[in-house]
Amino acid sequence: MTKHAVANGIQIAYETFGSSDGRPLLLIMGLGAQLIHWDDELCELLAEQGHRVVRFDNRDAGLSTHLHDEGVPALGTSSSYLLDDMADDAAGLMDALGWTAAHVVGASMGGMIAQTLAIRHPERVLTLTSIMSTPGPDVAPPTPEASAVLLAPPAPDRAGVQAQALKTWSVIGSPGFDLDQDRIVRMSGQAYDRSFDPPGTTRQLAAILASGDRTEQLGTVGVPTLVIHGEADQLVPVAGGLATAAAIPGSRLMTFPGMGHDLPKPLWPEIIDAITKLTTG
Structure with missing residues (x-):
């Protein structure tokens, strides 16, 4: 069941899995994605390992607050907020949950937010897992093919969104594994229906x-850190994961061929x- 919390002055939609006394695990999703993009089954499997899993919609996504009054910024010239603010949203959600600290997992932009949370609020992060992410937008730029699908004009309707999702994931998905077209169609339709x-x-x-490069600041991160990246990632090439791991002292790097x-x-x-x-240390 989706719940809402006031966090950092906005409404954050979130869902929970697992026992209330499990190890707190906060999942942060990526650009334009919603909490449902953390698969139910994946969340349940993490809960079975003793975690209290919370997944949530970032601001401007899903059922959390959308800053409609801010309009559409000109990329590279202006921004109505920064990753700092999105990290503060996550900290505010932890306050609402009654968590003094949590194990934090972020994917893509969510990894950037998780990194920023560890920098800005080190006492709130027990461990950090950064997946398919990067210390900064210029560290591992997308391939031309990935840029084209990322910046393509939005589809006008639900069917168009589903077709566009299939095209997008055929480019940026994992070439070493079968493309789950049924899941992509189902999830993109569900995301369209939510928001x-x-x-x-x-x-x-x-x-x-607008948030710039975090490489130097990541050197201050002192919590156990895991960096996961696909070696076939076209949207955030593996150089982003390598740079993240190099920047965080003592981090562990896992890369996967075909991912x-x-x-x-x-x-x-x-x-x-x-x-x-x-998380069990």
Whole structure:
């Protein structure tokens, strides 16, 4: 069941999995994505490992607050908020949950937010897992093919969104694994039904571009850190993961051949095991 919390002055939609006394695990999703993009089954499997899992919609996504009054920024020239603000949203959600600290897992932009949370609020982060992410937008720029699908004009309707999603994931998904077309169609339709706000995604992208490079600041991160990246990622090439791991002292790097900018189900057992080993210390 989706709940709402007031966090950092906005409404954040979130859902929970697992026992209330489990190890707190906060999942942060990426650009334009919603909490449902953390698969139910993946969340349940993490909960089975003793975690209290919380997934949530970032600002300008899903059922959380959308900053419609901010309009559509010109990319690279302006932004109505930064990744700092999105990290503060996550800290505010932790306050609402009664969590003094949590194990934090972020994917793509969510990894950037998780990194920023560890920098800005080090006492709130028990461990950090950064998946298919990067210390800064210029560290590992997307391939031309990935840029084209990322910046394509939004589709006008539900069927168009589903067709566009299939095209997008055929480019940025994992070439070493079968493309789950049924899941992509189902999830993109479900996301459209929950919330369809292309300008919100543009505002998130503007925040990424305006937030700059975190490489030097990541050197201050002192919590156990896991960096996961696909070696075939076209949207955030593996150089982003290598740079993240190099920047954070003592971090562990895991890369997977054939993995693109998603989490192929055959890799879940190894990824869940790595996260669990990290959170159980």
